[in-house]
Amino acid sequence: xAGAGRGPMPRHGRDYETxxxxxxxxxxxxxxxxxxxxxxxxAKTLQVTIxxxxxxxxxxxxxxxxxxGQHGGTDGDIYLxxxxxxxxxxxxxxHDLHFDLTLAxxxxxxxxxxxxxxxxxxxxxxxxxxxxSGRKLRLRERGLRNSRGGRGHLYATVRIDVPATLTERExxxxxxxAKASNFNPRTAQTKENxxxxxxx
Numbered sequence: 544x545a546g547a548g549r550g551p552m553p554r555h556g557r558d559y560e561t562x563x564x565x566x567x568x569x570x571x572x573x574x575x576x577x578x579x580x581x582x583x584x585x586a587k588t589l590q591v592t593i594x595x596x597x598x599x600x601x602x603x604x605x606x607x608x609x610x611x612g613q614h615g616g617t618d619g620d621i622y623l624x625x626x627x628x629x630x631x632x633x634x635x636x637x638h639d640l641h642f643d644l645t646l647a648x649x650x651x652x653x654x655x656x657x658x659x660x661x662x663x664x665x666x667x668x669x670x671x672x673x674x675x676s677g678r679k680l681r682l683r684e685r686g687l688r689n690s691r692g693g694r695g696h697l698y699a700t701v702r703i704d705v706p707a708t709l710t711e712r713e714x715x716x717x718x719x720x721a722k723a724s725n726f727n728p729r730t731a732q733t734k735e736n737x738x739x740x741x742x743x
Contacts, residue, residue: 550614551613551614552614553612553613553614553615553616553617554612554613554614554616555612555616555617555619556609556610556611556612556613556616556617556618556619557609557610557619558609558610558619558620558621558622559580559609559610559619559620559621559622560621560622560624561578561580561621561622561623561624562623562624562625562626563576563578563591563593563623563624563625563626564626564627564628565593565597565625565626565627565628566627566628566630567627567628567630567633567635567640567662567687568662569593570593570595570596570597570598570625570627570635570687571595571662571687571688572595572688573592573593573594573595573596574592574593575590575591575592575593576590576591576593577589577590577591578591578621578623580621584610584611589608589621591605591608591621591623593623593625594690595688595690596638596687596688596689596690596691597625597690598625598627598635598637598638598687599625599626599627599635600624600625600626601624601625602622602623602624602625603622603623603625604620604621604622604623605620605621605622605623606620607619607620608620608621609621632660633660633662633697635687637695638686638687638688638689638693638694638695639686639687639695639696639697639698640662640685640686640687640695640696640697640698641679641697641698641699641700642659642660642697642698642699642700643699643700643702644657644659644668644670644680644699644700644701644702645702645703645704646670646674646701646702646703646704647703647704647705647706648703648705650670651670651673651674651675651676651701651703652672652673653672654669654670654671654672654673654674655669655670656668656669656670657670659682659699661682661685661697662685662687663685666682666685668680668682668699670701674701675701675703676701676702676703677700677701678700678701679698679699679700679701680698680699680701681696681697681698681699682696682697682698682699683696684696685697
């Protein structure tokens, strides 16, 4: 018979697919996770290093970390799907991060400097005078680290809030402003829609 006397054919080890749920901070800095796998040899736990710069939905191939090959066959691989846990402050978009920055009306109108969070600790952000609600202020290279050693950007989306209650002095000042100002936000919004600004 053809093939008589040959040994068993080499068999590639089993491939595994699993998911690792990590924090934004771990995606930024890299981390080590424990994977619990079960194969023909029983249950085993693997310590796997996840490099800095992974993003939501990325799939990592861990060569040779799967099941053992048989009869000289290569070991299998692990395909590790990355998912990011929700963050209390930041919303990831690839390697960019977004968060909401709440300002008082006078801060937005007059401009100010505010302390804002980043993954590396708080920094000062300059808010230009005349900043409108919905404007995105960019902090260059303050987003997630990528696999090439660069960084994404951090975007602060401005939200303007007003005091829920006013002191007599505050009410008096707002009333003075209402009388002195010719600003009409409805008219300004219409003009802005007619001349929509380009991308930053």
